Amino acid sequence: MTVSIELNGEEVSTEAATLADLLDEKGYNGAVVATALNGTFLPKGLRAATPLSDGDAVEIVAPMQGG
Amino acid sequence: MDFYGFEPSSRLFLGTAQYPSPAVLGEAIRASGVEVVTVSLRRESGAARAGQGFWELIRSLGVRVLPNTAGCHSVREAVTTAEMAREVFETDWIKLEVIGEDDTLQPDVFGLVEAARILTDSGFKVFPYTTEDLVVAERLLQAGCEVLMPWGAPIGSGRGLNNVFALRAMRAHFPDVPLVVDAGIGLPSHAAAAMELGYDAVLLNTAVAKAGDPARMAAAFAQAVAAGRAARDADPMEPRDMARPSTPVIGRAMLGDA
Numbered sequence: 001m002t003v004s005i006e007l008n009g010e011e012v013s014t015e016a017a018t019l020a021d022l023l024d025e026k027g028y029n030g031a032v033v034a035t036a037l038n039g040t041f042l043p044k045g046l047r048a049a050t051p052l053s054d055g056d057a058v059e060i061v062a063p064m065q066g067g
Numbered sequence: 068m069d070f071y072g073f074e075p076s077s078r079l080f081l082g083t084a085q086y087p088s089p090a091v092l093g094e095a096i097r098a099s100g101v102e103v104v105t106v107s108l109r110r111e112s113g114a115a116r117a118g119q120g121f122w123e124l125i126r127s128l129g130v131r132v133l134p135n136t137a138g139c140h141s142v143r144e145a146v147t148t149a150e151m152a153r154e155v156f157e158t159d160w161i162k163l164e165v166i167g168e169d170d171t172l173q174p175d176v177f178g179l180v181e182a183a184r185i186l187t188d189s190g191f192k193v194f195p196y197t198t199e200d201l202v203v204a205e206r207l208l209q210a211g212c213e214v215l216m217p218w219g220a221p222i223g224s225g226r227g228l229n230n231v232f233a234l235r236a237m238r239a240h241f242p243d244v245p246l247v248v249d250a251g252i253g254l255p256s257h258a259a260a261a262m263e264l265g266y267d268a269v270l271l272n273t274a275v276a277k278a279g280d281p282a283r284m285a286a287a288f289a290q291a292v293a294a295g296r297a298a299r300d301a302d303p304m305e306p307r308d309m310a311r312p313s314t315p316v317i318g319r320a321m322l323g324d325a
Contacts, residue, residue, distance in 0.1 A: 008110040027113030034151030041150035062118025066107025066135045067082030067272035
């Protein structure tokens with residue numbers, strides 16, 4: 001089943017059933033990232049058990065230079 | 068004075084942004100001997116994976132990271148960012164920024180106190196980026212913060228210590244709280260002045276990253292911070308209004324008409 005979600009602010013459609021599947025599908029496998037679903041932090045350990053629904057907003061962030 | 072149990076040998080904390088290249092960033096960190104650097108989180112693309120190389124570089128330098136919530140304008144954004152940072156960077160330290168005004172990047176101190184309470188309640192060790200307001204500082208301590216980081220001047224302005232009077236008052240009012248001047252430092256002399264006031268550390272980024280030779284400037288800042296701290300420990304003299312000869316007058320030869 002395909003769902004339409006917002007990934008880092010961009011509309012994408014995905015076959016992924018869960019957040020963990022989405023990370024694999026979009027090329028994040030093995031990367032050090034953190035995730036948030038609809039504005040709430042989603043710990044790494046819960047990604048595989050978190051289904052995606054139409055309209056979900058997913059944020060995927062990684063280390064970056066900062067002051 | 069330690070920072071949540073950590074006592075760094077260098078009282079200079081350095082930001083990692085705006086350097087000409089990752090190699091220059093690495094040189095600046097090594098040249099200055101800093102042990103604490105600030106880092107951030109940004110959206111990662113699965114194709115570019117830009118953050119992965121940066122994180123490898125930082126890990127290779129063996130420094131402790133202080134993740135920030137830069138750019139957050141609301142309590143919710145700041146709290147979510149902090150939670151993501153804790154997982155990614157594997158530290159419960161967080162430099163808490165809740166920005167309230169875009170021209171000055173002045174903290175929204177009301178949101179700051181609220182976010183600090185939420186984060187300390189869930190186990191974070193919060194380093195709040197705040198103003199020099201004593202009442203806000205007191206509220207932050209009540210919210211569970213054990214370190215305070217008042218601004219010297221607006222972020223990236225390089226103006227130095229805009230309000231020495233208030234920074235001195237803050238030091239006197241909170242003699243046992245670790246205090247860090249964060250932001251606005253432009254020159255090593257500004258950093259030395261902060262340490263001479265009795266601050267426990269100085270956190271800066273732009274003044275090093277945007278210098279013509281960042282590694283050399285980082286080393287200069289490290290020396291200034293060490294000198295300022297040594298001066299504070301040596302108990303400086305009080306300024307006075309009138310001149311007073313430093314060379315003894317007694318025993319001076321009488322050579323003139325008097």
